[in-house]
Amino acid sequence: xxxxxxxxxxxxxxxxxxxxxxxxxxxxxxxxAVIVSPDPKRTQLSIINETREYQKRNHYLHIAxxxxxxxxxxxxxxxxxxxxxxxxxxxxxxxxxxxKEVKKERLDKVITxxxxxxxxxxxxxxxxxxxxxxxxxxxxxxGYIAHxxxxxxxxxxxxxxxxxxxxxxxxxxxxxxxxxxxxxxNYQCQPISLGTSRLRTETAALEACFEINFLNR
Numbered sequence: 001x002x003x004x005x006x007x008x009x010x011x012x013x014x015x016x017x018x019x020x021x022x023x024x025x026x027x028x029x030x031x032x033a034v035i036v037s038p039d040p041k042r043t044q045l046s047i048i049n050e051t052r053e054y055q056k057r058n059h060y061l062h063i064a065x066x067x068x069x070x071x072x073x074x075x076x077x078x079x080x081x082x083x084x085x086x087x088x089x090x091x092x093x094x095x096x097x098x099x100k101e102v103k104k105e106r107l108d109k110v111i112t113x114x115x116x117x118x119x120x121x122x123x124x125x126x127x128x129x130x131x132x133x134x135x136x137x138x139x140x141x142x143g144y145i146a147h148x149x150x151x152x153x154x155x156x157x158x159x160x161x162x163x164x165x166x167x168x169x170x171x172x173x174x175x176x177x178x179x180x181x182x183x184x185x186n187y188q189c190q191p192i193s194l195g196t197s198r199l200r201t202e203t204a205a206l207e208a209c210f211e212i213n214f215l216n217r
Contacts, residue, residue, distance in 0.1 A: 007041040025124030030054035054121035060165040061212050062088040065205045066172035069098040075110045077202035082114035085213045086101025091129040096174035143189035148175045153193040160215045170205040
């Protein structure tokens with residue numbers, strides 16, 4: 001066990017020799033281990049049981065979200081989406097984005113903390129921030145764009161099928177521009193509605209995350 005986790009184990013949780021702990025590797029592995037040597041610098045463990053592909057979902061969800069002006073709102077989304085279930089997140093910089101940069105290391109720590117808190121065996125992948133026009137050209141799986149402009153939109157709940165890959169685009173506080181919507185349509189992204197309410201960026205992203213996970217059960 002690395003020094004940071006060892007210190008938390010011994011100094012904070014006050015675990016002792018022969019106590020049993022649960023471990024995750026972020027790649028689908030869930031392990032039970034017994035503490036052999038409780039050392040705050042390097043605790044030693046012995047694996048007594050392991051489960052592979054623990055709670056593996058029957059879909060792949062990638063949400064591309066415009067970073068919010070208040071970074072804490074984005075962090076809240078990352079935490080809750082991790083708890084519910086998400087595979088990949090891409091911060092996208094749009095024309096109306098009020099925040100143009102994010103600190104990936106800080107956001108990764110939020111995700112890691114949520115993974116440990118909710119005992120998720122899979123650690124979501126967080127990508128570097130990318131310009132919207134560059135991202136939308138390489139959307140994989142079924143691509144969807146949630147926007148507030150007029151026009152025909154499908155209900156996301158009606159688009160969900162088992163064992164599919166989904167990429168959902170969520171715009172900034174001021175919504176996507178008409179040009180950004182047109183670009184997404186040109187790259188075969190389908191317009192969707194997330195309900196009748198006008199949602200904040202992080203709420204819309206979490207709603208999409210919830211719908212995909214709930215309806216794929």
